[in-house]
Amino acid sequence: MDINTAIQLSDPEAGDPDAVGFTIDTLQIGRARLRGIKIKDRYGAINFIETVITLLERTMRRRTGNHAMFPADLPYPAPTRLLSQELRLYLDECKRRRLSTSHLRNIQQAARIFLASCEDVPVSQINHEHIVAFWDAMRWWPSTRLLRRELRGMTDQQILAEGRATNTPPPADSTIHYRMRIISTFFEHLKTKRAISHSPCDAVNTKVGGAKRSTVRRSFTDNELTALFDRHTFLHWATLPHLWWIPMIGLFTGARVNEIAQLKVKDVECVHGIWCFHIRITTDDDRIGKGGYGSRQKLKCKSSARIIPIAQPLLDAGLLDFVEDIKRLPHSRLFPHLRHHINPKTDEPDGTGYAPGFSRQFNPYLRQFVPDRYLSFHGFRYLVSSTLQRKGAALPLIAKITGHTLTAEAPTLEKFYIEEEPEEITLKKMSAALSLLSPPVSLPTYTKGQFARTLRDPSKLHP
Numbered sequence: 001m002d003i004n005t006a007i008q009l010s011d012p013e014a015g016d017p018d019a020v021g022f023t024i025d026t027l028q029i030g031r032a033r034l035r036g037i038k039i040k041d042r043y044g045a046i047n048f049i050e051t052v053i054t055l056l057e058r059t060m061r062r063r064t065g066n067h068a069m070f071p072a073d074l075p076y077p078a079p080t081r082l083l084s085q086e087l088r089l090y091l092d093e094c095k096r097r098r099l100s101t102s103h104l105r106n107i108q109q110a111a112r113i114f115l116a117s118c119e120d121v122p123v124s125q126i127n128h129e130h131i132v133a134f135w136d137a138m139r140w141w142p143s144t145r146l147l148r149r150e151l152r153g154m155t156d157q158q159i160l161a162e163g164r165a166t167n168t169p170p171p172a173d174s175t176i177h178y179r180m181r182i183i184s185t186f187f188e189h190l191k192t193k194r195a196i197s198h199s200p201c202d203a204v205n206t207k208v209g210g211a212k213r214s215t216v217r218r219s220f221t222d223n224e225l226t227a228l229f230d231r232h233t234f235l236h237w238a239t240l241p242h243l244w245w246i247p248m249i250g251l252f253t254g255a256r257v258n259e260i261a262q263l264k265v266k267d268v269e270c271v272h273g274i275w276c277f278h279i280r281i282t283t284d285d286d287r288i289g290k291g292g293y294g295s296r297q298k299l300k301c302k303s304s305a306r307i308i309p310i311a312q313p314l315l316d317a318g319l320l321d322f323v324e325d326i327k328r329l330p331h332s333r334l335f336p337h338l339r340h341h342i343n344p345k346t347d348e349p350d351g352t353g354y355a356p357g358f359s360r361q362f363n364p365y366l367r368q369f370v371p372d373r374y375l376s377f378h379g380f381r382y383l384v385s386s387t388l389q390r391k392g393a394a395l396p397l398i399a400k401i402t403g404h405t406l407t408a409e410a411p412t413l414e415k416f417y418i419e420e421e422p423e424e425i426t427l428k429k430m431s432a433a434l435s436l437l438s439p440p441v442s443l444p445t446y447t448k449g450q451f452a453r454t455l456r457d458p459s460k461l462h463p
Contacts, residue, residue, distance in 0.1 A: 027052075030059030046122050084120045086195065087111045090186055098298075098351040101341070110179040111186075113137050116156035124196055126187075128203035134183060135204075138176050142168045217374055219382035222440045225251075227369035229441040237365050241451050242335035242358055245322065248443055250377060252311035252434065253277065254384025254402045257377045259304065261354035262297045263334040268310075268323050272424040274431055275310045275320065279403065285332060286463050296340045296463070298353055304403040307423075309431035318446030325448060329455060336461035337454070384437065393433040401430055 024037040032055050039045050081089075094107055117137035118130040140163035142151060151159050162168075180201075187199035220228070228234070228247070238244040242261065249260050259279050267278040283294040299305055310319065326334060338354040362377060381402065388398050399406050420426075455461070 029055040032059075050122070050124060081123060081195070082120050083118070083123055083126065084115060086123050086190060087115065087186070090189060093189075100351040100353065102352070104351075106178065107182055110182040112156060113141050113179065114183055116160055123187075123190055126196075127200050131183070131200050131204045135176070135180070138179055139170050140164045140168060141171070143171075217376075217378060217382065219386055220370075220375070220379045224370050224375075225439050225441050228366065229443070231444060233368075235444060240337050240454055241322065241326075242338050243361060244446070244451075245319070246335070246358055247362070247377075247380075248314060248317060249277070250380035251383070251439060251441070252314050252437055253308050254381045255279065255308065256300065256304075256355075256381065256403070257358060258298070258353040258355035259403075261335060261338055261358050262340075264297075264332050265323060265326055265334055266332070268319075268334070271307060272427055274427050275315060276427065277308045277310060279304060279306050279308065281305075284463060296354075298351065300403075301405065303399070303405040306400060306403050307427065308401055309427055309434055311431075311434045311437060313443055316445070317443040318448075321448045322446050322450075325451070325455075329461075331461055333463070339462040383439075387437055388433055391436040393436060397429055397433050400426065401433065 021041070022039050024039075025035065027034040027037060029052065037048065039048055091104070091108060091111065094104055099107075114130075114134045114137075117133040118126070137160055140160050142159060142163050151162060154162065184199065184201040187196065187201055190196045191199055229251075238247075246257070246260050249255065250257065253260070255277070260277075263277065264282065266282070267280065269276060269278055271278075279299070281295050281297045281299060284296055287294045287296070323334070326336075329336070335354070335358075338357045340354050341352045341356075359377065366375070366377075367373075385398055385402055388401070389395070396406060398404075
């Protein structure tokens with residue numbers, strides 16, 4: 001069954017089009033006697049069968065005394081939805097959580113392949129064999145490009161058959177692992193809401209291959225940094241504020257690209273006498289009163305919220321002069337040329353963030369000097385973390401700068417007994433750690449009013 005149609009199946013209360021319709025006057029299993037059973041559709045028949053199986057297991061346990069095979073606390077028979085219905089509900093919940101558009105597409109793609117690899121059965125009947133079938137189906141699932149062109153109009157089962165017949169190239173190990181993780185998370189979600197007692201993924205080792213050294217993300221080399229910030233090429237390319245400042249800020253903070261791209265003017269502030277970037281979520285002025293969607297900013301996790309001291313090279317390059325120029329505009333964001341995508345159907349942020357717009361401009365510029373497609377803006381994050389560690393900075397201090405979570409050896413002691421040191425002392429230590437960064441580049445200096453012309457047209461500035 002195709003996920004595009006299956007996830008839109010009606011709820012059982014509305015009636016299943018695949019009606020069966022039969023009645024049973026009396027059914028006795030052990031000491032249990034069922035009377036006046038009426039089955040109106042396929043969905044009801046499946047639930048009836050599950051009820052009978054549970055009663056048979058209870059009866060066999062009593063007669064044989066085999067408590068190991070049949071636990072004493074078997075769950076009471078409860079209706080279980082079809083796989084297509086649970087997938088539809090799960091996709092709806094992911095949309096309410098404002099996951100990014102790309103992640104939602106990947107969830108829907110994994111759900112589509114999973115449903116194509118097995119029949120649309122109740123989720124309680126899915127076992128490890130269905131997971132193995134899904135794994136095999138991923139091997140033969142064609143690329144998105146083929147789906148949009150040559151295979152348009154086919155059912156999902158026909159697409160899988162065509163993939164086998166044409167020996168379609170297999171996806172990358174990372175893609176298989178990503179999709180397996182999506183399906184595993186889906187079944188953990190079903191466990192949490194007690195729709196199933198255990199996840200069928202638990203019986204299957206979902207680890208895929210191993211990362212090859214040539215495909216692992218890495219940090220920038222000195223030669224790559226020199227080429228990236230070469231005065232002639234960089235000044236010619238960085239004609240907008242975000243192109244000018246985001247690479248520099250990434251070089252001296254190791255922050256995630258979206259954390260920098262979404263900064264507001266008020267996120268640059270002086271704390272205890274130290275100029276800092278405040279990575280946080282604050283309500284947008286034009287979205288006040290819109291509940292959970294009152295901000296276009298987002299954070300990856302709890303530890304992402306942090307304060308990062310601004311390194312001296314950024315201050316010397318005129319960052320505060322730029323902030324003063326932006327303050328003269330009736331605009332709250334530091335890089336107003338970047339657009340956050342809004343879902344046209346709901347008029348709400350779709351969770352994509354501001355980073356994609358910058359990456360579409362930065363990546364082609366980077367590829368001029370670095371053909372390695374596994375090196376991206378994230379390389380600054382690796383560079384800052386590894387450089388600080390090599391120069392003796394403590395891991396907890398590096399984690400505060402980069403927004404990582406450390407696995408504590410004594411979580412109870414750390415959480416309940418050890419008090420955090422004053423913020424002023426922590427910021428001074430972080431500022432001292434960042435002073436250890438000495439990349440082989442000399443940042444160009446910002447001139448007040450440098451981007452006045454590009455900031456003049458309000459139609460090109462976005463909230």
